Amino acid sequence: MSLTHFLQCLAFVFLVTASPIQDDSQTVLIQSKDNNNINRGVGWFDPRVNGGRFLDFTTKRYGEPLNVIISGLSDPYILTDTGLHAYAKSLGYSEECLGLHYGDLHEADLGDGDGKKTEHFLARQHYFPVWGTCWESLAGGQHFRSWKQNGTKANSGAWFIGASKELDSSKHHTIVPDGYNLGRDWLVDRAVEGGRWKGMWWKADVEYRTDLLEEGRKGVNHHIAQDGRVAILTVKRL
Numbered sequence: 001m002s003l004t005h006f007l008q009c010l011a012f013v014f015l016v017t018a019s020p021i022q023d024d025s026q027t028v029l030i031q032s033k034d035n036n037n038i039n040r041g042v043g044w045f046d047p048r049v050n051g052g053r054f055l056d057f058t059t060k061r062y063g064e065p066l067n068v069i070i071s072g073l074s075d076p077y078i079l080t081d082t083g084l085h086a087y088a089k090s091l092g093y094s095e096e097c098l099g100l101h102y103g104d105l106h107e108a109d110l111g112d113g114d115g116k117k118t119e120h121f122l123a124r125q126h127y128f129p130v131w132g133t134c135w136e137s138l139a140g141g142q143h144f145r146s147w148k149q150n151g152t153k154a155n156s157g158a159w160f161i162g163a164s165k166e167l168d169s170s171k172h173h174t175i176v177p178d179g180y181n182l183g184r185d186w187l188v189d190r191a192v193e194g195g196r197w198k199g200m201w202w203k204a205d206v207e208y209r210t211d212l213l214e215e216g217r218k219g220v221n222h223h224i225a226q227d228g229r230v231a232i233l234t235v236k237r238l
């Protein structure tokens with residue numbers, strides 16, 4: 001065997017053994033059984049592929065469902081912080097009671113490489129949505145928390161939202177019975193109907209997924225059961 005031949009063989013062996021490893025790291029996101037969710041074309045990545053989940057981390061043991069996704073294929077403006085703020089107002093959320101409720105920050109793991117991260121709006125404290133004693137009269141106790149899927153491993157730009165309906169603050173912000181489903185439906189109904197804020201109009205298409213979040217109350221904060229449906233919104237600017 002000539003030296004050249006030997007080196008060629010060596011190179012071949014190296015390539016054969018090395019390339020699958022390389023492939024693995026590059027295609028981690030593509031190798032899930034659930035290919036649809038990972039397709040960049042749908043505007044969001046399934047958090048579970050990279051160790052995330054569709055319950056936030058309210059406490060160590062319990063979480064609240066991330067029951068709405070605003071896909072990264074939505075109007076680019078509402079994918080920004082100020083845009084989501086405006087969009088939320090167009091839906092009927094209000095920030096009149098700003099500042100009265102920013103005590104309990106939740107974390108979520110969106111499987112985007114950031115690990116658990118604190119909700120984005122409340123992390124800034126001046127942003128929405130923070131509700132206090134006045135919220136019942138304003139929006140019937142509706143609120144949501146949101147996290148942006150923008151870590152380097154899954155940078156879809158989508159908002160992952162935990163929507164719920166709460167009792168008033170005198171009841172310590174407890175979720176009402178069926179409050180997760182109600183909170184999601186309230187948001188989605190308005191999004192699909194369409195609305196406006198300061199001259200901007202939006203309307204959303206919705207698709208429901210039942211294979212992302214387990215139905216029931218297991219691991220769910222306040223032991224309130226939810227139906228496991230996640231609404232995927234694609235919000236268009238009109």
Ligand SMILES: *[C@@H]1O[C@H](CO)[C@@H](O)[C@H](O)[C@H]1NC(C)=O
Nearest residue numbers: 079080081120148149150151
């Ligand atoms: C991800 O999005 C949040 C919310 O908009 C923002 O605060 C944060 O800076 C973004 N992170 C990166 C790395 O762009």
